[in-house]
Amino acid sequence: MPKMRVGWITFTCSEDSTMVFLELLNKNFFEWDNRMEFAYCKVLKREGSVLQTKDVDVFFVEGAISTDDEEKKLRHIRNISKYVVAVGSCACTGMPSAQRNLFDKAMQAEIEERLLKHNLRKNVEPINKFIKVDDYVMGCPMGEEIFVKTLNKYFTLFGV
């Protein structure tokens, strides 16, 4: 029986929505394992670069974008995925990872050296700044019920 091909990735964030997802597996692992397979999920299996991943039905993206490398990967994800879902507050709104965008001049000056050293951009942005996003699962961490509802919507859509 065909399964829905799912991707899961994190960018700049605390990975709390990934943790919520892993907690949801406590009760849903076997059912979801029958309905979806992971095309990319570094937290559960060995993976190379996401840039090698192809043909994804639904890609869940957690975290905001703070580097050129993250933007490149995000654009690739959009190109290989039928649907992209932003999970958690950082992916949906940028916050709280983007709180440094609001630092005053003195604090900006204080962190500037570290931004340059680690190739971090001046501003942190939500993922819809760069790509079209099909669904949002808001919350910090993401709301469990909204996530399950969204996942079930795609299970129905893909007939699995």
Add this chain to the structure above:
Amino acid sequence: MHKENFDITLDNLSKIEGHAGIDISVRNGEVQNVKLRIVENMRFFMESARGKRFNSVHQLVSRICGTCSTAHLMGCIECIENIFGIQPSGQAKALKHLTMNGLQIRDHAMHLFFFCLPDLYGKDSVLDFKSDDEKELLHKALHVKDVGNTIGNVIAGRAIHPTLPTIGGFLHAPKQDDVKKLIEMIRAEREKAVEFVDLFYNWDKRLERDTNYVASRSDKIYNFWEGDLMDSRGFCIPNFSFTDHLNRVVIPYSQAEGFLYNGDTYMVGALARMNIGKDTLHKDTRHDLSKYLSVFPSRNVYHNNLAQAIEIVHAMDHSLEILETMEFKDERPPQVEPTQAGGTGIVEAPRGTLYYYLEFDGNGNVGQANLVIPTAQNQIMMEKDCGRAVQACIENGMDKEEIERELEMLIRAYDPCMSCATHFLQVNWKEQ
């Protein structure tokens, strides 16, 4: 592979919390260079904490890390209570123990069952567990993991970013019906947790080396919230002076700084706690797990996983004792009168000693905030062990692919959390 020259680069270490890579050069069969790169993008929470009100900052720092959120929240609360001289009630102390116990069960279970268990079975992922026996094992693992989650939900309001712990206490007490169900759940799942101790005890994986260990220890009972900092050579470290014993090490290729303890390598985490405090484990844990406890103190880094499995059983036993002997009722946390002051707080996060330092102005707003994170403390030791492991692999004639798998297994044994590791301020500590 003897006497060969080769390089290993792993950019995307899997089944760990966060993002890291490693580069290793081997020349003429000898490991020449090891670079463990923590590449988690900085989010500057310490800077963001400045100006925040004393009674809101614990919810902010919780967002430093998803999996360790409870540890950050409780460490921050501990720090603020110490600074303003707040004495939590007996009930609040019990709820703190339960909250930290739930965290350890949930977090250790996630690491042991989702990240490490496939290593024991020669598989890449729990997603590859397809036989009936493997599915049954996974079924048990998920039940154990769910105990930690449920303790978090019932006691702290939520397992990730808890909502109920606050300065001086908890916003609500757990309902008696929920407590009763929780007791039944823990009793039902404890035996499964013991089975996993046996599983990790029998995992014949070994990397032995000498180092110092640092952890909190309480003679009252093994716990993750109160006690005195000790090293494994018997030195008691006053909590407020912890950073006086640390040497900050700038690691140019990593987004996290490393630390030495009194100029030497050391390790924090479950192995450190077990080496320093196994005699203080709950009496039921000591009784039922005596065979497994005999391996501690241990020099084998893979015993960090065994120590985590034992801590799950202990956290269940300790929680049961609290839940069965206490009656909970709503109580108002003490009033806080903030003053201009600074101070420290320490908790034992799943991955080791987590140190908070905060300063407040006279209005109760944060002036300075700083952290010492467990994974940053383990970074140098982890890197050195990677070099040792690769050298041993070369001497055992392993090919490059096998070496890469060994490396990932070793790093997983440390249970690093990269999301936390990049949080620090540049302060004037003793620098190496």
